[in-house]
Amino acid sequence: MHETQSKAPGELFFSLILLLVSCVLFWQAYQIDEFSSLKSPGAFPMAAAAVMFVTSSITFYNTAVKHFRVDGLAKKRISIMPLPVVIILATLLAFAVVVESVGFLITAYVFLFITIKFLYQSGFLKTAALSLAVLAVIYVVFRLVFQVVLPEGIVPEREIIAWFESLFK
Amino acid sequence: MINKIKSTLAILSIAASPVFADYPEKDIQGIIQWGAGGSTDTVMRSIAPHVEDELGTDIVMINRTGGVGAIATKYVYAQKADGYTLLMGAENPQMYKVLGLGEIDYGDMVPISILARGTPIFVAQNDAPYNNMREFVEYVQQNPGEVRTGMTGNGGLTSIVLAMLDSQVKLDLTRVPYNGDGPALTALQSGTIDVMSTVLGAAIDHVRAGRMKVIGLMDNSENALVPGVEPITEDFPGLSNYLPWGPFFGVFVKQGTPEEAVIKLQDAFRKAATNEDFVNIMTNRGYTMMNLSGDEASSFLDKYKSVSSWLVYDAGYAKHSPADFDIPRPESN
Amino acid sequence: MESLQFFATSWLSPDLMLLTALGTFLGIYVGAIPGLSVTMAVSILISFTFAWDINNALCLMVGIYMGGVYGGSRTAILLNIPGAPAAIATALDGYPLAKKGMAGQAIGLSTVMSVVGGFVGIFVLAVAAPLVSDFALAFQPRDYMMLGILGIMLVGSLSGESLAKGMFAGALGMLIGTVGLDPLTAEERFTFGHVELWEGIHPVAVMIGLFGLAESLEQLHHLDKAIIKQKVSRIVPSWKDVKRFLPLSLQTSSIGVIIGALPGTGGEIAALMAYDHAKRVSKKPEVPFGQGAKEGLIAAESSNNAAVGGAFIPMLTLGIPGDAVTAVFIGALFIHGLNPGPLLLETKPDMFWFMVGTLTMANIFLLIFGLTGIKIFSKLIQCPKGILIPVIFVLSIVGAYSINNSVADIWWMLGFGVLGYFMKLYGYQVGPVILGVILSRLIDENWRRAIIAEREDLGAFFAGIFASPLSLILLSAIMLILLSKVSFIKEWVGRIARS
Incomplete structure (x- = not known):
C-alpha cells in the first residue's frame, strides 16, 4: 500500500475541496435549526459536519506538508484521469441524461455498443450481437420477470407487449 | 423529432x-x-x-x-x-x-x-391508571408532562386526532416522534410511551391479545370491534362537527x-x-x-x-x- | 407431537418442496443483482400468488427470502458490488479473495457459513421465540442509539492507513444519511428545496456507486492487466476449515439473530457488527482483515442469514416485523385472510411450525444450490473486461433506477461512483461512508427520541441508562472498545503496567 505514499496529482486539490465542502455542509446544518436544542433536527448533522471539518483539516494539512516534501517524485505520478475513464464517464452521463426521454432500450443498446466497441475492440457485427444479447437478458430479468418498468421513452413498449400477447390469445 | x-x-x-x-x-x-x-x-x-x-x-x-x-x-x-x-x-x-x-x-x-x-382510537399500556378518555384527561391535567404519547409527524393521524382533542381541552403531553404507527405501537409495548392514538386496525390484534387496552374511540358511534368503548362524543360533544373522520x-x-x-x-x-x-x-x-x-x-x-x-x-x-x-x-x- | 406434524407439512408435499426449491433458487439471483431486492420480489409475489393456497405462496416467499439474503454475497465477492446492503460486510474481505483467484473458495465458504447462520436463526426461532421477542421489546431508544454507536466504531477498523480520512468518510456517510425530510419533525435537511430529496438518498444508490461503479472505473486503469485466473478445484471448504471457524460463526450467528429480532435493525447492521466482532476476537487471522480474511467473510455471511430467523421472531410472536421483508410477509398473510398478530401463535400454531419447517427446508436447498454452479459463477469474472465492465455499468444503472423507479437515483449512483473513484485514488476507504449512511438514522432518531422522552433532561437520560442492566451492558461495551482502540490510552495503561 505504498502507492498513496507518493503524491498523486490533484491530491491537495481534492483535500481542499473536501475541506470546503465540509464548511458548506456545516453552514447548511447550522441553518436547519441553529443551536436551538439537543433534540433539534440540526444537532446530529451539525455534529457530523463538525467531524468532517476537523478531519478534513487534518488531512489537508498532512497532504500540504507531503506536497512540499515529495515534489521530486513527478516520475511516479499516476494519471488520475486516463482517457478510458474520461470517455466512459462521458457516455455514462449521456446515458443518464437521455434515458428518460429516449427510453431505456435504445439508450442502453447504444451505450453497450459504444463501450464494448471501445473497451473490447471487437468487430462491428460481433459488438452488435454481444450488446443485443446482454440487453435481452437484462430486459427479460428486470422488465418481464421482476416488472421493473424501465423508462419507455419513444418505444411504445406496453403496446408492443400487448400486441405480442394478443398473438397468443 | x-x-x-x-x-x-x-x-x-x-x-x-x-x-x-x-x-x-x-x-x-x-x-x-x-x-x-x-x-x-x-x-x-x-x-x-x-x-x-x-x-x-x-x-x-x-x-x-x-x-x-x-x-x-x-x-x-x-x-x-x-x-x-x-x-x-x-x-x-x-x-x-x-x-x-x-x-x-x-x-x-x-x-x-x-x-x-379507518377509525382512530386511543390505546394505552395495560397498567395505566386510566381506562377511558375522561379519566385520561383528568390524569394528564393532574400530572402535566408525565404522560408520553407517540407522534407520527405533522399532518399525520396522531397530530390531527390530538388537535381535535386540543380543540376541546388543553393537555400537556410529552410527544415522542416515530416514523409510523407500527414503530410507535411497538414502543408502547416496550414502555417507552404510555398512550398512542392510532387507527383501529393497527392496534386491534394487540388489544385482543391483551397487550394494550383501548381507552377512547374517536367516532360518533360505537364500533362493533371494540364493544363497550364509548364514542368520544359522549365526553366531548363538541367533536361531533369533525366526526366521523378517518x-x-x-x-x-x-x-x-x-x-x-x-x-x-x-x-x-x-x-x-x-x-x-x-x-x-x-x-x-x-x-x-x-x-x-x-x-x-x-x-x-x-x-x-x-x-x-x-x-x-x-x-x-x-x-x-x-x-x-x-x-x-x-x-x- | 402436533408441532412436528405442522413442521413436516412442507416436507411431505412434493409441490411445496418444489416451490421452496424454486424460491430459494430464484432468491439467490434476486439477491445477487443489485437493485432487485427481496422486499420487491416478495411484494410482486403477493399479487402473483393471490389466488394460490397460502402454504404454496409462503413456500415460494420463504425460499426467496432465504436465498436472497445469501445471494447478495455472490456479486459482493465476484464484482465488489454487494447485491444488497446486508452483503456490504461480505465485500470487504470477499472481493480481495476473488482478486487473489480464490473466488470459488470464498463462495463455497460463504455458502456453508450462511447455512450455519441460517440454522442458528431457525433454531432460536423454534425454541426461544417468545423469550427473544420479550428481550427485543426491552430495547429502549437509548439502547438503539448505543447499538448504533457500537456499530459506528467500526470506522476505526475500516479506515485503512489514515484514521482522519476514515473518520471523514464515516461522518460524510452519517450526513448523507440525514438528507431529506427529518422523519421526526418533517424539517427539511440538505434538500435545497427539492421534493425529490425528501425521502433522502437511498443507501443502495450510494452503495452501488461507491462499490460497483467506483471499482469499475478504477479497473479502467488496468485494462491491459491479465485477467486473474480463478482456481475452482476446491470449492467445498474442508471439514478442518469448517471445524476451525465454527466457534466464530456460532458467535456471529448469535449476533445476527439478536440484531435481526430487534424491530429497528436488520441484516445489514447485523453483518457489520458481526464483522467488527470477528475482527476483535480473531487475534491471528492468516491474512489481515480487509485483504481477504476468511474470518471477516464468515462473520458477515453467517450473521446476515441468522438475521432471517431473527426477523421472524417478533413477526410470528407479536405481529411486529423484524425488518422490511417480514413487513411484506405480514401484508401477505393479511391478504390471504390470516391475522398475523400477537394471537397467531395461539390461534394458528400450525402457521408457526410450518414457517419453521419451510425455513429449514429452504436452508437446506440453499446449501445445495449454493455449492453447485459456483464454477460457472467464478468463470463469469474471467470474461474479458471489455465486456464485463460495460455490463456492470448497465447493471448499476438499472439497479439504481429500480430502487424507486426514479432517474434521480441514477444520478446519485453516478455521483457517488465518481466520488468513490477519487476517494480510492487518494487513499480514502469507501467502507466507512456506507457504514455511516446505514447507521445514521438509527443514532440520530433514537438519540432525539430518548432525549425528548426525558423532556430534554440529560440527568434523567443518564439515570435511565444506569437504571437499566441492558443499557449498562451496552455502555460498558462502548467504553471497553473505546479504551482498547485509543492508542494513547493503551500506551498509558501499558506504562502503568510496566512501572
Whole structure:
C-alpha cells in the first residue's frame, strides 16, 4: 500500500475541496435549526459536519506538508484521469441524461455498443450481437420477470407487449 | 423529432395489432404512494387482482415512495391523462397545500374509488391508571408532562386526532416522534410511551391479545370491534362537527382522462370492492368499507380536507392558511 | 407431537418442496443483482400468488427470502458490488479473495457459513421465540442509539492507513444519511428545496456507486492487466476449515439473530457488527482483515442469514416485523385472510411450525444450490473486461433506477461512483461512508427520541441508562472498545503496567 505514499496529482486539490465542502455542509446544518436544542433536527448533522471539518483539516494539512516534501517524485505520478475513464464517464452521463426521454432500450443498446466497441475492440457485427444479447437478458430479468418498468421513452413498449400477447390469445 | 418518431412507432404498433379493442388495450400501471408492506400497499395489492378480473388486463403495481406521497402524486399528474396510470394512495395529499408540501392534491384528480376508511382510537399500556378518555384527561391535567404519547409527524393521524382533542381541552403531553404507527405501537409495548392514538386496525390484534387496552374511540358511534368503548362524543360533544373522520385509501386518475376510461375503471373498482374476500380482509383489519365514487367521493374528500386542514391550522403547525386555498371551515351540524 | 406434524407439512408435499426449491433458487439471483431486492420480489409475489393456497405462496416467499439474503454475497465477492446492503460486510474481505483467484473458495465458504447462520436463526426461532421477542421489546431508544454507536466504531477498523480520512468518510456517510425530510419533525435537511430529496438518498444508490461503479472505473486503469485466473478445484471448504471457524460463526450467528429480532435493525447492521466482532476476537487471522480474511467473510455471511430467523421472531410472536421483508410477509398473510398478530401463535400454531419447517427446508436447498454452479459463477469474472465492465455499468444503472423507479437515483449512483473513484485514488476507504449512511438514522432518531422522552433532561437520560442492566451492558461495551482502540490510552495503561 505504498502507492498513496507518493503524491498523486490533484491530491491537495481534492483535500481542499473536501475541506470546503465540509464548511458548506456545516453552514447548511447550522441553518436547519441553529443551536436551538439537543433534540433539534440540526444537532446530529451539525455534529457530523463538525467531524468532517476537523478531519478534513487534518488531512489537508498532512497532504500540504507531503506536497512540499515529495515534489521530486513527478516520475511516479499516476494519471488520475486516463482517457478510458474520461470517455466512459462521458457516455455514462449521456446515458443518464437521455434515458428518460429516449427510453431505456435504445439508450442502453447504444451505450453497450459504444463501450464494448471501445473497451473490447471487437468487430462491428460481433459488438452488435454481444450488446443485443446482454440487453435481452437484462430486459427479460428486470422488465418481464421482476416488472421493473424501465423508462419507455419513444418505444411504445406496453403496446408492443400487448400486441405480442394478443398473438397468443 | 422525438415526438415524431414516437407517434410513428405508436401508429405502426397500432396498425400492426390485429385487434384495436376499446380501453383498456394494454397493461395499466398502478402507482402506490407508500412502500412495500405498508397498509396502502397491502390494501391496493389485495384489491388489484379483483380489478384485473373485471378489466381483463394486468395492473403493474409500482411503489413510488417519497415526500409523504407527493412524489407519486406528482408523477401521476405528469403522465398522460389516458387512464393507464392510476394513483393508489392514502389521505395525505389532502393536506399538502396547508402543510406546504405540494401544489397538487386530490382536487386535481378524478376519484375512481374511495375504498375504505379507518377509525382512530386511543390505546394505552395495560397498567395505566386510566381506562377511558375522561379519566385520561383528568390524569394528564393532574400530572402535566408525565404522560408520553407517540407522534407520527405533522399532518399525520396522531397530530390531527390530538388537535381535535386540543380543540376541546388543553393537555400537556410529552410527544415522542416515530416514523409510523407500527414503530410507535411497538414502543408502547416496550414502555417507552404510555398512550398512542392510532387507527383501529393497527392496534386491534394487540388489544385482543391483551397487550394494550383501548381507552377512547374517536367516532360518533360505537364500533362493533371494540364493544363497550364509548364514542368520544359522549365526553366531548363538541367533536361531533369533525366526526366521523378517518384516514382513507383511494384510487385516482389525472383530471382530463376520457370519460369512457373513468367509467370503466369506476365500475371495475366498485365491483371489485364488493368481493367477499376483499371485504373480509378489510373489515378484519378494522376498516370501514366505503366504496364511493363520483360526487359522493368528491364530497367525502372535500369534507376530509376541510376538517383536517382547519384543525392543523388552528393547532398551529400549518404553513399556510386553508383560507388561502378556499378551503371552507367545517360547518357545525 | 402436533408441532412436528405442522413442521413436516412442507416436507411431505412434493409441490411445496418444489416451490421452496424454486424460491430459494430464484432468491439467490434476486439477491445477487443489485437493485432487485427481496422486499420487491416478495411484494410482486403477493399479487402473483393471490389466488394460490397460502402454504404454496409462503413456500415460494420463504425460499426467496432465504436465498436472497445469501445471494447478495455472490456479486459482493465476484464484482465488489454487494447485491444488497446486508452483503456490504461480505465485500470487504470477499472481493480481495476473488482478486487473489480464490473466488470459488470464498463462495463455497460463504455458502456453508450462511447455512450455519441460517440454522442458528431457525433454531432460536423454534425454541426461544417468545423469550427473544420479550428481550427485543426491552430495547429502549437509548439502547438503539448505543447499538448504533457500537456499530459506528467500526470506522476505526475500516479506515485503512489514515484514521482522519476514515473518520471523514464515516461522518460524510452519517450526513448523507440525514438528507431529506427529518422523519421526526418533517424539517427539511440538505434538500435545497427539492421534493425529490425528501425521502433522502437511498443507501443502495450510494452503495452501488461507491462499490460497483467506483471499482469499475478504477479497473479502467488496468485494462491491459491479465485477467486473474480463478482456481475452482476446491470449492467445498474442508471439514478442518469448517471445524476451525465454527466457534466464530456460532458467535456471529448469535449476533445476527439478536440484531435481526430487534424491530429497528436488520441484516445489514447485523453483518457489520458481526464483522467488527470477528475482527476483535480473531487475534491471528492468516491474512489481515480487509485483504481477504476468511474470518471477516464468515462473520458477515453467517450473521446476515441468522438475521432471517431473527426477523421472524417478533413477526410470528407479536405481529411486529423484524425488518422490511417480514413487513411484506405480514401484508401477505393479511391478504390471504390470516391475522398475523400477537394471537397467531395461539390461534394458528400450525402457521408457526410450518414457517419453521419451510425455513429449514429452504436452508437446506440453499446449501445445495449454493455449492453447485459456483464454477460457472467464478468463470463469469474471467470474461474479458471489455465486456464485463460495460455490463456492470448497465447493471448499476438499472439497479439504481429500480430502487424507486426514479432517474434521480441514477444520478446519485453516478455521483457517488465518481466520488468513490477519487476517494480510492487518494487513499480514502469507501467502507466507512456506507457504514455511516446505514447507521445514521438509527443514532440520530433514537438519540432525539430518548432525549425528548426525558423532556430534554440529560440527568434523567443518564439515570435511565444506569437504571437499566441492558443499557449498562451496552455502555460498558462502548467504553471497553473505546479504551482498547485509543492508542494513547493503551500506551498509558501499558506504562502503568510496566512501572
